[in-house]
Amino acid sequence: MTARIPDKATVDGLEDRWNETWEADGTYRFDASKSRDEIYSIDTPPPTVSGSLHVGHVFSYTHTDVVARFKRMCGREVFYPMGWDDNGLPTERRVQNYFGVRCDPTLPYEAEFEPPHVGGDGKSIKAADQKPIARRNFIELCERLTAEDEQQFEALWRHLGLSVDWSRTYQTIAPTSQAVAQQAFIRSLKRGEAYQAEAPTLWDVTFRTAVAQAELEDRERPGAYHRLAFEPAADMEEATGSYDSIWIETTRPELLPACVALVAHPDDERYKPLFGKHVRTPIFGVEVPVVAHRLASPDKGSGIAMICTFGDVTDVIWWRELDLPMRSVLGHDGRILADAPAGLESEEALAAFSELSGLTVFSAQKRIVEMLQEADVIDGEPRSIQHPVKFFEKGDKPLEIVTSRQWYIANGGRDATLRNALLERGEQLDFIPSHMGKRYENWVNGLTGDWLISRQRFFGVPIPVWYPLDAEGEIVWDSPIVPAEDQLPVDPSADAAPGYTEDQRNVPGGFTGEKDIMDTWATSSLTPQIVCGWRDDPELYAKTFPMDLRPQGQDIIRTWLFSTVVRSHLEHHQLPWKHAAISGWILDPDRKKMSKSKGNVVTPMGLLETHGSDAVRYWASSARLGTDAAFDEGQMKIGRRLANKVLNASKFVLGATGIATAANESLAAGVAATSHVTSGVINGTHTGLGGGAAGDAHPAALDGTGSLVTEPLDRALLAGLADVVDTATKAFTAYDHTRALEQAETLFWTFCDDYVELVKARAYDGAAPGEEIDPLAPCSAGAASARATLVIALETFLRLFAPFLPFATEEVWSWFRPGTVHRAEWPTSGPLHAVVGDRADASLVGTAGEALATLRKIKSEAKVSQRTELVSVDLLVPEAQVEAVNAAKADLMAAGRVRALQVVDAVAALDPSVDGGDSAEIADTTVMRTENAVLADS
RNA sequence: GGGCCCUUAGCUCAGUUGGUUAGAGCACUGCGUUUACACCGCAGGUGUCAUCGGUUCGAGUCCGGUAGGGCCCA
Numbered sequence A: 001m002t003a004r005i006p007d008k009a010t011v012d013g014l015e016d017r018w019n020e021t022w023e024a025d026g027t028y029r030f031d032a033s034k035s036r037d038e039i040y041s042i043d044t045p046p047p048t049v050s051g052s053l054h055v056g057h058v059f060s061y062t063h064t065d066v067v068a069r070f071k072r073m074c075g076r077e078v079f080y081p082m083g084w085d086d087n088g089l090p091t092e093r094r095v096q097n098y099f100g101v102r103c104d105p106t107l108p109y110e111a112e113f114e115p116p117h118v119g120g121d122g123k124s125i126k127a128a129d130q131k132p133i134a135r136r137n138f139i140e141l142c143e144r145l146t147a148e149d150e151q152q153f154e155a156l157w158r159h160l161g162l163s164v165d166w167s168r169t170y171q172t173i174a175p176t177s178q179a180v181a182q183q184a185f186i187r188s189l190k191r192g193e194a195y196q197a198e199a200p201t202l203w204d205v206t207f208r209t210a211v212a213q214a215e216l217e218d219r220e221r222p223g224a225y226h227r228l229a230f231e232p233a234a235d236m237e238e239a240t241g242s243y244d245s246i247w248i249e250t251t252r253p254e255l256l257p258a259c260v261a262l263v264a265h266p267d268d269e270r271y272k273p274l275f276g277k278h279v280r281t282p283i284f285g286v287e288v289p290v291v292a293h294r295l296a297s298p299d300k301g302s303g304i305a306m307i308c309t310f311g312d313v314t315d316v317i318w319w320r321e322l323d324l325p326m327r328s329v330l331g332h333d334g335r336i337l338a339d340a341p342a343g344l345e346s347e348e349a350l351a352a353f354s355e356l357s358g359l360t361v362f363s364a365q366k367r368i369v370e371m372l373q374e375a376d377v378i379d380g381e382p383r384s385i386q387h388p389v390k391f392f393e394k395g396d397k398p399l400e401i402v403t404s405r406q407w408y409i410a411n412g413g414r415d416a417t418l419r420n421a422l423l424e425r426g427e428q429l430d431f432i433p434s435h436m437g438k439r440y441e442n443w444v445n446g447l448t449g450d451w452l453i454s455r456q457r458f459f460g461v462p463i464p465v466w467y468p469l470d471a472e473g474e475i476v477w478d479s480p481i482v483p484a485e486d487q488l489p490v491d492p493s494a495d496a497a498p499g500y501t502e503d504q505r506n507v508p509g510g511f512t513g514e515k516d517i518m519d520t521w522a523t524s525s526l527t528p529q530i531v532c533g534w535r536d537d538p539e540l541y542a543k544t545f546p547m548d549l550r551p552q553g554q555d556i557i558r559t560w561l562f563s564t565v566v567r568s569h570l571e572h573h574q575l576p577w578k579h580a581a582i583s584g585w586i587l588d589p590d591r592k593k594m595s596k597s598k599g600n601v602v603t604p605m606g607l608l609e610t611h612g613s614d615a616v617r618y619w620a621s622s623a624r625l626g627t628d629a630a631f632d633e634g635q636m637k638i639g640r641r642l643a644n645k646v647l648n649a650s651k652f653v654l655g656a657t658g659i660a661t662a663a664n665e666s667l668a669a670g671v672a673a674t675s676h677v678t679s680g681v682i683n684g685t686h687t688g689l690g691g692g693a694a695g696d697a698h699p700a701a702l703d704g705t706g707s708l709v710t711e712p713l714d715r716a717l718l719a720g721l722a723d724v725v726d727t728a729t730k731a732f733t734a735y736d737h738t739r740a741l742e743q744a745e746t747l748f749w750t751f752c753d754d755y756v757e758l759v760k761a762r763a764y765d766g767a768a769p770g771e772e773i774d775p776l777a778p779c780s781a782g783a784a785s786a787r788a789t790l791v792i793a794l795e796t797f798l799r800l801f802a803p804f805l806p807f808a809t810e811e812v813w814s815w816f817r818p819g820t821v822h823r824a825e826w827p828t829s830g831p832l833h834a835v836v837g838d839r840a841d842a843s844l845v846g847t848a849g850e851a852l853a854t855l856r857k858i859k860s861e862a863k864v865s866q867r868t869e870l871v872s873v874d875l876l877v878p879e880a881q882v883e884a885v886n887a888a889k890a891d892l893m894a895a896g897r898v899r900a901l902q903v904v905d906a907v908a909a910l911d912p913s914v915d916g917g918d919s920a921e922i923a924d925t926t927v928m929r930t931e932n933a934v935l936a937d938s
Numbered sequence B: 001g002g003g004c005c006c007u008u009a010g011c012u013c014a015g016u017u018g019g020u021u022a023g024a025g026c027a028c029u030g031c032g033u034u035u036a037c038a039c040c041g042c043a044g045g046u047g048u049c050a051u052c053g054g055u056u057c058g059a060g061u062c063c064g065g066u067a068g069g070g071c072c073c074a
Helices: A014-025 A055-073 A089-099 A135-160 A175-191 A234-240 A253-258 A313-321 A347-356 A361-374 A416-428 A434-445 A520-524 A527-532 A538-544 A554-572 A604-611 A613-621 A633-656 A659-663 A667-677 A693-697 A712-733 A737-764 A781-801 A806-816 A830-836 A843-861 A879-887 A889-896 A906-910
Strands: A039-041 A077-079 A101-103 A131-133 A194-204 A216-232 A246-250 A259-264 A278-280 A287-292 A304-308 A383-392 A400-409 A430-432 A466-468 A511-513 A547-553 A577-583 A870-877 A898-905 A929-935
Touching (some): A055 A547, A055 A604, A089 A135, A194 A313, A216 A361, A259 A313, A527 A538, A659 A806, A712 A781, A781 A806, A781 A830, A870 A906, A889 A898
Parallel strands (some): A430 A577
Antiparallel strands (some): A466 A511
16 A cells, blocks of 8 residues: 555654655756746855854754745745855864865975875864975865865755755855956956055964954953063153153063053143153163053053054054054064064163064063063062953964055945945845844944955965066065956966966066965855856846845854945945845853854754754744744754644544545545545636535535635634734745744644644544545535635645745645645635635634633543543533634534533523522633533443 | 843743733643544643833833843944
């Protein structure tokens, strides 16, 4: 027996089965022939493949998928590509550990290279043990590993049921992406938005690369104030008549040789007389001025601070605004330079400096404190403090500031006009929830400079420029050589500059290639341009850009969202998308953000396998956009129960209506039976109400609806369902998927617990247990009404649940409906209203349900089976509900197994003249209750 | 220090433009193998709506203060 509908329904195993079918049928394939109006385009975040996916990803990607499925059912052709962000530092680090190698760009390429390790155990391999390899070999390993990672990611996403068109994946490192990134860069360069500058730069000494403001984070770190004495110079002694030392406090004594001034607040009376005069630095004896600046805080330390080039970002501001000299002491490796800076001239100064050179900042600090103590220019012991220190978000050593030549892209950080334009873009964007727009606004207002896009790394998109070398072999930075757009992508390290040959590389009069690559965000800020075909598919681009939706996490508003707006504004003078849907965090049971470092992460695949994908999706869907959600496996169990219930309730409906009988013969027979049972309300051929095959067999009510659905209770259910459809549609359209789910879910449980129980007997129409029902055979009008209602309701519920529970709904759909539920039309209330007419009262379902519960309570309290018959019972009902209860009386008697049911007006029952009045003192006439119940012997 | 969000039952959360007695699920207790489902069903108890004040005929909801939590930015 190969029954279409299984005897025992289960949600287990649905994922693989349906994913295969969807792939084979191209269910989610994007049809590029559709018009712009029909298309809904989504700019999905490309996950970093070198990281691992965690529960938070499952959470937020489900939010997106739910919208995609809704829009698809609403008739939109959904453009929903998935990308992989394999570009950048995370991949490099993973490759180093996985293969035990590191990149050394000076080495030659080795063909047939095999790495020393494969499949590292995840532990770091010490830098010293990593085999140095050529840049090209290194990049090949990056590509090899990301290809493997991508497959695992895709498998997880498929298992979760993302309705992505898997034929349209992209990688941020792929040649097409590189070409887009380079083209956008070149255009910005021509418009003057991209430029290079020699400037103080935040620098990660571990990764030896510059980092951007957006990648910073403050971390509280222990530090210590060291109190140092500066001797007054002659002009100060003269002005003040005092030989007293000036005491400053610093957390960076090792930068003393880089000191260029002392600074105090202009209003600080203590130091006002010193402004413009000079002091000499301890040990090094360099004469530096005392200057005034509003950023000096009088209540910090002694109120006067030393300015170094550079200890922190405030130093940079002081240096720039006060026009101070440069006295760099720190190298790109985080060690004190070999050569003393300008200004250190005396033999003692040079000798002192030589003791520090080559040391790390940590060792240099220890050494200089000893030297200061020996010279007796330090006061007491260092005073320990906790203070915020700037870190690269992926780094673990404090950032240093070094001066270097870097590429920048304008982002409003230095230009009020651009900043205001970008603020306006933020206002035009529909953030969901809207308050997330504040984060954007705060960030833009807090920008302190342009976007630094150069990275001194290897696996990324090369900055597409070369520089000429003059006759002496010096680089002419000011005239970069730029490729033509149709040459892209280029790799200046491997490709010769236009107009040159490779043998002119690095020779006087020749050229040299830019070695730096771009910040990962400089590529991912162009995901709309990459996926929409800005460079190479104008037709697709016209139909998909600007995109409809950017879903993402709140943590990357300042990076991904903002930088994408910047690029789109610069290149296209418009927003890249209309809506930005922001998902919240997943919190662990202690209300802490879940993250790998805290060791509280559950593997997503394990979760999906334990609970089922629909169940996990249900949990994710239960959280509104922008709201943090608890990681709650209880909620997943509820989701699983719901999915299971969908299967079982469907089994009942199809069984009681006889559709199962037909469907088990063939799908076509099931479809025909469905059409017959609903009198064509659900069918594939005609939409007319009444007059169909079923209409002939069961004359429809002559009340204008021409519908088989004649019973007030049945009409009430469908009227309520029509309301739910309207509310859910409205909510979904406003990106409130949670409300849409909750609406459908609530009515569905009422449907299962009350409505189905009430109409069960009527729908069976006297069929014996286990007896197969012939859906085409004549039946009573009451049965026909119930059967039509059950099927119409079920079919509507399936479509309402399809975005949330794609597997269970598709499974049921396949039992009796043609095609896929995921391309079925999103339900509308119109057809439901047509079936039930204008006068249907949705509240009847609730009233009947309450009456049923009141009857059940008798048996629950008597501790007997619900199956026990009630020989007789009086049901006391609030006056306003008497009519409704009477309308459902027959169903109530059947469901409650009542032989004699007296429906009594609860108020009238209180009247002693009507009914003894013996219970008047406790009666609450607003609540249903029973009296005189007589249970049959069980 | 600035900005934003949150605080409702033991837990997770709804509660729309202010309107009767503030809801759901989970958990808990008791009962029950019903011609869909024991991954089930039925029935049952659960509140200082963080706190103080204001507006109002009426406040969980609006306004202000305070406390606590979270996030972003300095």
